[in-house]
Amino acid sequence: IKEFRQENLDLFLSGSMGCVVDKREDIYLSYQRAEQYMKMSRLIGKNELIDSNQMINQSYQEKNRKLTEAMIEYTKLNYKDPELSLKNVAHMFHLTTAYVGKIFKSVQGVSYASYVTQCRLEEAKELLLETSKTIGEISSELGFVNSAYFTTVFKNVYGMTPTAFRSQGK
DSSP states (O other), X not given: OHHHIIIIIXXXXXXXXXXXXXXXXXXXXXXXXXXXXXXXXXXXXXXXXOOHHHHHHSOHHHHHHHHXXXXXXXXXXHTTOTXXXXXXXXXXXXXXXXXXXHHHHHHHSXXXXXXXXXXXXXXXXXXXXXXXXXXXHHHHHTTOSOHHHHXXXXXXXXXXXXXXXXXXXX
16 A cells, blocks of 8 residues: 555555454445545645544644644635535534534634635635626625625625725725
């Protein structure tokens, strides 16, 4: 495996395939977990994997911080996806939505949904000032359900509509 990894994947692999098992079904489950770690590594752009056995020995806060960092990296790559949600991210990590939401808020100080909205709105400000795209195009590009919702959220956060923000910045 090590030689194949070096020659074909250019990936530093630190982790385990799981516990020693004695049933065929458990071997497949270990394989699925390893495959999920590889998928997450590619999604968040890391060239290493987290060793779940090593994670057990880390402090609770350190594990929470690493989980939150992985969620943030994934979000930065996918915040434009309208399907991005805490539920989808929790599913990717094989954790419950409530648990992941609680951890994210305890580390970041804001809910996951608020964080995603912040990412989208920061990009919206740049697009409003640097492009001539319509409000509808920007809201759609950034994963908002519709332009009316985008305008409402933008106004609630910045105290003005996207159109007013654009004209003020010019």
